[in-house]
Amino acid sequence: xxxNDPQISQDITNLITVGNAFSEHAKxxxxxxxxxxxxxxxxxxxxxxxxxxxxxxxxxxSGCGKSTFLRCMNRxxxxxxxxxxxxxxxxxxxxxxxxxxxxxxxxxRVGIVFQKPNPFPKSIYDNVAYGPKVHxxxxxxxxxxxxxxxxxxxxxxxxxVKDRLTAAGTGLSGxxxxxxxxxxxxxxxxxxxxxDEPCSALDPIATAKIxxxxxxxxxxxxxxxxxxxxxxxxxxxxxxxxxxxxxxxxVNDTKKVFTNPEHExxxxxxxxxxx
Amino acid sequence: xxxxxxTVDNTNLDKHISQSFNEELETIKNQVLAMGEVVEQQIAxxxxxxxxxxxxxxxxxxxxEDDVNxxxxxxxxxxxxxxxxxxxxxxxxxxxxxxxNIIRDLEHIGDEAEKVAKMSLTLAKKGxxxxxxxxxxxxxxxxxxxxxxxxxxxxxxxxxxxLAVAKAxxxxxxxxxxxxxxxxxxxxxxxxxxxxxxNIITALRALERMGNHSRSIAEHIIYLxxxxxxxxxxxxxxxxxxxx
Numbered sequence: 471x472x473x474n475d476p477q478i479s480q481d482i483t484n485l486i487t488v489g490n491a492f493s494e495h496a497k498x499x500x501x502x503x504x505x506x507x508x509x510x511x512x513x514x515x516x517x518x519x520x521x522x523x524x525x526x527x528x529x530x531x532s533g534c535g536k537s538t539f540l541r542c543m544n545r546x547x548x549x550x551x552x553x554x555x556x557x558x559x560x561x562x563x564x565x566x567x568x569x570x571x572x573x574x575x576x577x578x579r580v581g582i583v584f585q586k587p588n589p590f591p592k593s594i595y596d597n598v599a600y601g602p603k604v605h606x607x608x609x610x611x612x613x614x615x616x617x618x619x620x621x622x623x624x625x626x627x628x629x630x631v632k633d634r635l636t637a638a639g640t641g642l643s644g645x646x647x648x649x650x651x652x653x654x655x656x657x658x659x660x661x662x663x664x665x666d667e668p669c670s671a672l673d674p675i676a677t678a679k680i681x682x683x684x685x686x687x688x689x690x691x692x693x694x695x696x697x698x699x700x701x702x703x704x705x706x707x708x709x710x711x712x713x714x715x716x717x718x719x720x721v722n723d724t725k726k727v728f729t730n731p732e733h734e735x736x737x738x739x740x741x742x743x744x745x
Numbered sequence: 746x747x748x749x750x751x752t753v754d755n756t757n758l759d760k761h762i763s764q765s766f767n768e769e770l771e772t773i774k775n776q777v778l779a780m781g782e783v784v785e786q787q788i789a790x791x792x793x794x795x796x797x798x799x800x801x802x803x804x805x806x807x808x809x810e811d812d813v814n815x816x817x818x819x820x821x822x823x824x825x826x827x828x829x830x831x832x833x834x835x836x837x838x839x840x841x842x843x844x845x846n847i848i849r850d851l852e853h854i855g856d857e858a859e860k861v862a863k864m865s866l867t868l869a870k871k872g873x874x875x876x877x878x879x880x881x882x883x884x885x886x887x888x889x890x891x892x893x894x895x896x897x898x899x900x901x902x903x904x905x906x907x908l909a910v911a912k913a914x915x916x917x918x919x920x921x922x923x924x925x926x927x928x929x930x931x932x933x934x935x936x937x938x939x940x941x942x943x944n945i946i947t948a949l950r951a952l953e954r955m956g957n958h959s960r961s962i963a964e965h966i967i968y969l970x971x972x973x974x975x976x977x978x979x980x981x982x983x984x985x986x987x988x989x
Binding site: 704728729736741743 | 757760761762763766832833834835836837838839972
């Protein structure tokens with residue numbers, strides 16, 4: 471897709487995000503974010519709030535910047551040398567790019583689940599116990615057992631694995647592995663969970679289980695999810711943010727986005743008028 | 746940059762990456778219009794059959810009702826297929842939802858036309874009513890024009906014209922009331938004519954309902970194009986929502 475595509479004539483050079491990008495009860499607030507990979511600008515002046523206990527879906531064509539933006543929210547892009555980030559990122563009052571910010575502590579508060587399930591080559595138990603151990607969240611074995619059990623229960627995996635906690639995490643099915651990764655993420659008691667296409671490697675049944683889980687998790691956590699599945703965005707989120715060529719085109723209630731979007735580009739994307 | 750208001754128009758209906766999706770939407774739209782044409786003819790024929798006491802024409806209107814029903818079922822199937830296979834969103838979703846509602850209204854208009862035709866057959870058999878024929882002709886012309894105009898608005902996705910049709914329904918309601926006054930006078934003058942006059946009243950009531958259904962179609966067009974639900978809303982409010 472390029473701006474000269476004959477189907478979509480709209481000039482987005484000076485675009486201002488339409489809809490409602492802000493939340494009265496913001497858990498995370500991003501303001502005027504610009505992201506560069508070397509000389510190439512990947513994100514252009516994006517401002518967005520993720521409300522407390524809200525599920526915000528980020529959608530858009532490949533290369534639109536949605537994953538880049540998501541990864542900036544727990545400083546996953548710090549490891550890329552050529553990546554330069556401008557703008558203000560707040561987790562409640564805390565500036566997460568402050569020089570004194572402990573990145574490991576930040577990632578305990580803002581967890582992330584990736585596209586491909588990536589359990590550690592360890593037992594199911596150790597996969598979940600690893601984070602709490604590193605962060606010193608458990609004072610005893612009993613404490614740790616409890617955290618592991620609670621996390622697996624919350625991730626909807628406990629009943630399937632409770633009798634084989636010492637088995638390898640990598641031996642589980644794809645959907646189970648993804649739920650194990652979610653259990654691992656929630657074991658350290660995060661406030662926000664970022665999900666980067668968490669179901670794209672899963673079959674419809676495993677996908678449905680994860681979506682069900684997202685709804686449950688949102689009662690305790692704040693969730694931002696990047697997805698290529700528009701139906702998934704429609705099903706799991708309260709607000710949907712549409713990215714296009716590094717710009718945030720529209721943020722609105724999900725119901726509105728999928729029945730009557732405000733912006734022509736949003737409409738074109740969700741109705742399959744360009745890829 | 747000023748935000749361009751997004752509405753559905755005919756220039757973007759065929760712009761999907763999937764050519765077969767374009768064709769499916771186009772087919773649904775064309776078949777709704779084709780069904781509308783059949784129903785339009787039903788109204789014209791039903792009214793003519795009553796005014797000219799033409800039994801053959803009345804029978805034709807009754808017979809055509811089966812065709813209208815078949816079209817409704819086929820179109821519904823098409824819409825269900827698109828919903829299941831394409832999971833349409835935004836303007837496409839509104840197109841499918843509006844189409845299913847519009848065909849329902851068209852089918853009801855067909856039913857009402859059949860009622861008029863049946864009254865025509867009854868009157869042909871039992872003798873003419875004391876009056877009201879001129880009123881039937883007049884209301885028939887009004888609702889026929891409404892349906893013609895609303896189908897044109899659907900074809901061109903024109904909300905201004907849809908709004909005009911919604912307004913015209915008021916006129917049909919006024920005509921119905923005035924026709925009723927005329928017929929009541931006839932009945933008071935000659936109580937023996939009451940039974941036959943009731944047949945004319947049934948026909949007038951059917952025409953008045955056709956006006957309601959045409960207005961309903963106009964409301965579905967406004968929803969389709971603008972995403973505004975204007976059911977159970979006064980004309981004044983609709984006009985203000987549309988900025989007209």
